[in-house]
Amino acid sequence: MSALFALQSPDAPLPGAQAATAAEPAEFLAVFLHGYxxxxxxxAGLAEYxxxxxxxxxxxxxxxxxxxxxSWYPLEVDFSPAEAIAEATDSLWEWxxxxxxxRTSLIPIGFSQGAMMxxxxxxxxxxxxxxxxxxxxxxxxxxxxxxxxxxxxxxxVFWGRGDQDPVIPADxxxxxxxxxxxHTAVQAxxxxxxxxxxxxxxxxxxxxxxxxxxx
Numbered sequence: 001m002s003a004l005f006a007l008q009s010p011d012a013p014l015p016g017a018q019a020a021t022a023a024e025p026a027e028f029l030a031v032f033l034h035g036y037x038x039x040x041x042x043x044a045g046l047a048e049y050x051x052x053x054x055x056x057x058x059x060x061x062x063x064x065x066x067x068x069x070x071s072w073y074p075l076e077v078d079f080s081p082a083e084a085i086a087e088a089t090d091s092l093w094e095w096x097x098x099x100x101x102x103r104t105s106l107i108p109i110g111f112s113q114g115a116m117m118x119x120x121x122x123x124x125x126x127x128x129x130x131x132x133x134x135x136x137x138x139x140x141x142x143x144x145x146x147x148x149x150x151x152x153x154x155x156x157v158f159w160g161r162g163d164q165d166p167v168i169p170a171d172x173x174x175x176x177x178x179x180x181x182x183h184t185a186v187q188a189x190x191x192x193x194x195x196x197x198x199x200x201x202x203x204x205x206x207x208x209x210x211x212x213x214x215x
Contacts, residue, residue, distance in 0.1 A: 025101035028130050028214065030056040033092075033114030035136075037069035043111060049203045051210050054107070057099075061113075062091050072117050079172060080116070082142035089120040096121075096128070105130030107213065109206075112136050112167065112196065122155060122184075123147055131156040131213040132184075133206055136165055136196050138172040139179045150183040157184040158209045160202045162194025 030050055032043035040060040047056050061070040072092075073084035096106065107130050110118030115137020122132045123144035134157065159180050161173065180186040189205055 025104045026055045027105065028054060028107055029100055029104050030054050030107045030109055030210075031096075032056065032058040033072075033108055033110035033117045034058070034061065034070075035110075035112030035114050036071045036075060037065060039070050043109065043114070046109070046198070046203070049207055051207070051214055054210065054214065059092070059095060062088065072113050075113070079138070079169065080140045080142070082140060085116065085120060085140050085142070088117065089124055092117060092121065093125065107131050107133065107210070109133040110135065110137060111198065116140065120144070122157070123150065126150055126155060129155060131158070131209070133158045133209070134160075134176075134180075135198055135202070136161050136168065138168055138176045141175060147183060154183065154185040156209075156213060157186045158189070158206060159186050160189040160191065160198075160205065162191045162197065162199075164193055165196045167196040 030047075032040070032046065034040060034042040040058040044058040047058075050056060061072040063071045063073070065071055072088040073081055100106070106121065106128055108118035108121050110116065110133070112135070115134035116139060118132050118134050119137070119139045122129045123139075123146050126146045126149060132155065157180055159176070161168070165173070177188065180188065187205075187209060189202065191199055191202055194202070
């Protein structure tokens with residue numbers, strides 16, 4: 001499997017990291033987007049569950065938290081601060097434009113706060129998105145530039161969550177479900193007994209979703 005580690009604020013290459021160097025750009029690139037308080041290493045372990053021909057990148061969020069970890073936007077006051085999320089989205093697109101061939105379609109795979117960022121990429125430049133995987137997350141209630149276009153041509157989205165998630169408020173889960181149903185061809189999966197995490201059953205469902213996407 002090709003592996004491309006991308007650091008939003010690089011300190012040093014990760015041990016064992018291997019940059020993808022293909023003569024022709026990949027048709028798709030999976031982009032892991034970690035959750036609040038984590039970093040680019042957190043979701044990289046999911047790479048072994050991807051289709052073997054799918055290259056990937058794991059990106060570090062731009063905001064360093066006190067102590068350790070990073071975030072895409074602050075959560076001190078609001079789960080969904082519109083202006084801060086828009087700034088984070090612009091920053092992420094800047095990284096994409098600088099590091100990913102324009103002919104490559106992205107497959108954002110985001111967990112929690114990273115799921116919000118995955119939906120943001122879809123809602124701002126859907127022409128660059130091959131499919132979206134949103135795990136244990138939610139969406140912003142602020143309108144985005146491509147929302148109307150998505151409703152007209154619903155894109156493929158995998159939305160997975162546990163029914164015992166203690167982190168994401170119930171009203172945000174409900175509004176996310178309504179948004180996905182209105183704007184996307186969503187495959188919604190709810191896993192009984194699962195909290196704010198990713199299960200083996202969910203990984204199998206994600207793999208099947210990605211296999212269908214690549215096919």
